[in-house]
Amino acid sequence: MGARAHRHMETVAAMRPLRTVIIGAGNVASHIVPALTKAAVIRPVAVWSRTLANAEALTGKIDAPTATADIKTLPDNAELYLVSTADEMTRRIPDLMPPSNAIWAHTSGSVPAETFRHITPRFGVFYPLQTLSRGVETDMDNVPIFIEGSDPDTTGILMKLAKAISSKVYEADSQLRLKMHIAAVFACNFTNHLWTIADRILHREAGLDLSVLEPLLKETLRKATTIGPQQSQTGPAIRGDKAVMEKHCSLLPEGERELYQLLSNSILNERNKL
């Protein structure tokens, strides 16, 4: 963080740390809660997790007084409730928690902000667009954070929190966040699955694994993010090389062949648009 975190902190200097209850102690919470605490924009007073050990691991990191696995015992006088649980649990929160005048925000890309309307009039979303894994350090300053609030005041407070830890903060309503999430599913989840298939082919056919392709993968990503993915498309489909595509398909089992054909046709369509 260092110099850049300092710059962000100046812009929120007027804000005193919000007394905050943390609900959830998983991958996302274990990154954003320590960052927000260090930036002195929140002061965690309690951490809940279904698994007490996870709650305790997080309170240990941030010096919060209370870790609990019993959601009914959480303080009701916090200013902010930050919910960072699996989507299914996030959706059930309104059935579990009493009405409140605090700000309630969750960190999910897929759950509407309105989910918390039955708890509080001041609700919002604090969605970091990154694949965060517990125990893997991530430079939060580079993680895009998407903010939504029920009203300008709530939005403003959540924006300040986000700006205290990241230099890439965007305001985004639930509809926009959903579209971002769809884009991320294509760009990350589906590409990762294609790497799984490539890894499987390399094992099956060559006794190798994905690591042999690592220089190629890095260079492909570098080109896509510098000159853009349209311009950096290579391979038999964009060349319209039907002989190679047919040969490849003839060697693949059905599931992989179906993916090969649909993706190649999609590239051919892209090519015909150029």
Place this chain on the structure above:
Amino acid sequence: MGARAHRHMETVAAMRPLRTVIIGAGNVASHIVPALTKAAVIRPVAVWSRTLANAEALTGKIDAPTATADIKTLPDNAELYLVSTADEMTRRIPDLMPPSNAIWAHTSGSVPAETFRHITPRFGVFYPLQTLSRGVETDMDNVPIFIEGSDPDTTGILMKLAKAISSKVYEADSQLRLKMHIAAVFACNFTNHLWTIADRILHREAGLDLSVLEPLLKETLRKATTIGPQQSQTGPAIRGDKAVMEKHCSLLPEGERELYQLLSNSILNERNKL
């Protein structure tokens, strides 16, 4: 290169530079020919390209005496003919060139080595598995090179050339090279196309572009290449979150929806195997 190139060169110290004719002056040739020349394992005597300016650009880089756009004028007394043209041209080479006793090798992942059998008894393949772009520096030492030769002597010579510029050299017959190429199509060409789709969704729906996902893309690749892609799969499909998948599909135009469904089903199948 430096220290590592020096180490490689010692292992091939016994070999004097082969008098070499370069056929093709494109992306691949403009990377491997200067590297091989610098490592003193080849001495280029002429460069052919359909486009004279490209041939001249390459001779300028390596101090070769002759650049030509007329393939009939190439010297017939070289020891090595290195063919690095588009696949279609590579396949036509046997119709264009006279019989020879030299080694003929091409750099294609998809063209069988046997293609050159009608020119010479000593043929082979020198296939660098990387997306090489003219004008973009690439650390050749990290580029995997796959070698095939018509006989042990030819294989040995091509292996020595490859080891002089890369520390990742593999022997691979045409069948194995084809399988590697299929894996690379999934891992690079298809993933790049998914980035194109994500970029299009971000433009269309959010006025953003792929760069907003760059931290996420880098982290996704880093995780896939460290813990493996199976272990790092995330997203609605691997969670079996049908509500999110249906919502996403309802918002996508037909072509994108079809890809979303097929890729999600493929991930679900993977999940059921776990």
